[in-house]
Amino acid sequence: MAKVETLAAQEQSSSVKKMLRRGGSISFLINSSGMALALLMQVMLARMLGAAAYGTxxxxxxxxxxxxxxxxxxxxxxxxxLVASYRAMNEWGFIKGLLRRANQIGMALSMTAMILGAVYLIFSSDSMTTERVVTYAAGLATIPLLTLATLRQSVLQALKDVLFSQMPEKIVRPIITMAILACWIGLFGNEADAGVAMISFAAAVAISWVIGAVVLRKRIGSQIEAVEPRYDTRSWTKLSVSLMLNAGMYLILGQLGVLMMGMMHSETESGLFSAAVRLATLAAFALTAVNMTAAPMLSELYATGKRKQLQHVCQTSGFSGFVFAAMLMVAFAAGGKLLLGLFGAEFRASYWPMLIMTFGQVVNAYCGQNGMMATMTGRQNALTKALIVSTILNIVLNVALIPLIGMIGAAIATTVGLVCWNVIMVVFVYRKMGILTVAWLPKRAWNRLLEAAPVPSVSGSETVQSGKEG
Incomplete structure (x- = not known):
């Protein structure tokens, strides 16, 4: 009997690894291509615009x-x-209702944000150059489409359609942006500034949104067309607002340094630091690529009580993400100045900030799927608390260090905040769920920790209800 259970566990483990390998490989390919295109686009913009305009x-x-x-x-x-859980239970009516309600709320809020931003721009335009006004106006115009595009991407991710969930934004959008800029300069002989660059980006956002919307309709149109939508708006909104707090703090932890450099020093230095942030973030891209497949799997496996498979998903995806991050940090240490020099000679000044933040991303990758585990299993409130602590720490360090050591200070603040919440969540997920998310440990230590790990009760209802703390 024990031998049969062992064989069954091995088969399940193999199945999980195959799914991660297949989905992760597609995601890795798309993200690799997207990474190269994004880097090429940023280099192109920095070269065409110069440090000051690129900073704007x-x-x-x-x-x-x-x-x-x-x-x-x-x-x-x-x-x-939610879509991953509903799909596992064949609840297509709830999926249709969720998508309809999410798009309605997203459109209403994004239009409000765009209008409020436009009003502020009108009253502030007297103190701005024409270039800055055009840049802000074009950027504000992208808000509704960026919102709807992100929601559509999430649906396809939940359906494990890794290719088309990412292709419009990762591949199509940067290609179109660069093509428009190339035509503006090469065919028409015009000079580019920040406003032209943002208009090109806005046009690319619109085109990629149309492509994504067509793909989504073809992907799930037949499943939801004939069913009546079912709604649980109050529960969905409660859950989503909780997750929004986490998303906001993720954003602050990653981008606050760019804003504060712009406000406390100059937009030019903000641009230099932004290039370092973009490069350092690439260290996490392998983990992000695998997450496109792993996230819905975590939700489904938790909903069906398959704890061993949960552990396999965390271990496999975490290890691949950590190896890539560590290799990229070595590459940045050796050739980072040369890489930054592609943006322009001024950007080499952000070499050490880039390395400091890349180290933070290596730690993030080593800690693995801790945040995703909390989010996909109804324990997002614990993640919120960890992120609040890290965000406060990030803000305090930015305020204290940027005036003293500039970009180095912003990089330290970003890295400390990132490491802080990751360590907290690794401990939490292990103690509360019995899942070890770190990428690697000596085999003996790994086995000892897994044997001693608590075995929580798993309820599928937790994955589709909001605010339920495990």
Whole structure:
């Protein structure tokens, strides 16, 4: 009997690894291509615009990113969790209702954010150059489409359609942005500034949104067309708002340094630091790529009480993400100045901030799926508390260190905040769920910890109800 159970466990483990390998490979390919295109686009922008104009473009892009996140109200994360659970239970009526309600709320909030931003821009335009006004106006115009595109991407991710959930944003959008800029300069012989760059990006957002909307309709149109929508708006909203708080703090932890560099020093230095942030974030891209497949799997496996498979998903995805992050840090240490030099000679000044933040991403990858485990299993409130502590620490360190040591201070603040919440959540997930999310430990220590881990009761209802703390 024990031998049969062992064989069954091995088969299940093999099945989990195959799913992660297949989905992760597609996601890795898309993200690799997207990473290369994103880097090429940033280099192209920095070269074409110069440090000052690129700083304006990067600063406005960050402002738009901060404006977009509340308009999603956290539905981008809750959709992944809820659709995966509803699909496992064949509840297509709830899926249809959830998508309809999420898009309605997202559109209303994004239009409100865009209008309020436009009003502020009108009253502030006298103190701005024409270039900055155009850049802000074009950036604000992208808010509704960026919101809806993110919600659509979440649906396809929950359905494990890794390719089409990412292709419009990762591949199509940067290609179109660069093509428009190339035509503007090469064919028409015009000079580019931050405003032209943001208009090109806005056009690319619109085109990629149309492509994504068509893909989503073809992907699930037949399943939801004939069913009546079912709604649980109050529960969905409660869950989504909780997840939005986490998303907001993720955003602050990752991008606050860019904003504060712009406000406390200059937009030019904000642009230099933004390049370092973008490069350092690449260290986490392998873990992010695997997450596209792992996130819905975590929700489904938890809903069906398959604890061993949960552990396999965390271990497999965490290890691959950590190896990539560690290798990239070595590459950055050796060739980081050369890479930053592609943006322009001024950008080499952000070499050490880039390395400091890359180290933070290595620790993040080593800690694995702790945040995703909490989010996908109804324990997002614990993650919120950890993120609040880290966000406060990040803000305090930014305020204290940026005036003293500039970009180095912002990099230290970003890294300390990132490491802080990861360590807290690794301990929490292990103690409360019996799941060890770290990428690697000596085999003897790993086995000892797993044997001593608590075995929580698993209830599928937790994955589709909001605010339920495990």
């Amino acid at each position: 473009y990067a600063f406005v892009s960050t402002v738009v990113t901060f404006l977009v996140f509340p308009t999603k109200l956290g539905f981008d994360t809750s959709i992944v969790r």
